[in-house]
Amino acid sequence: MELITADLLIPGDGQPVRQAAVVIENGLIRYAGPARNAPDTTGATRTSAPVVMPGLWDCHTHLFGAPDLDPARVLTVSPELRAARCLL
Known part of the structure; x- marks a missing residue:
């Protein structure tokens, strides 16, 4: 307890x-x-x-589907591939 x-x-x-x-x-x-x-x-x-704040949980996230955290790389990956990566 x-x-x-x-x-x-x-x-x-x-x-x-x-x-x-x-x-x-x-x-x-x-x-x-x-x-x-x-x-x-x-x-x-x-x-x-x-x-x-009991019961509150943080469910905030950004799903880019990029291979790393470089925001510029998001533009080099097709939307279809990014979407598929977000499902993993």
Whole structure:
């Protein structure tokens, strides 16, 4: 079990919560809300952060399909080949 305490919790919906806690158990968020209402976390690994946004994950990416990170090389590869490389 892991306990993350934070000065501010920004939920996916609803108002931000000050003095918050997030409890993670078996890889899942068990609780996210005011720290005073958190379940018993005796023995939990403890971490703190200024701000938490539980459940948010970064899925941002750029799929160029180029053989390297040189943006100029994108123009030297056909759109069909770039598209195929993006599927790999």
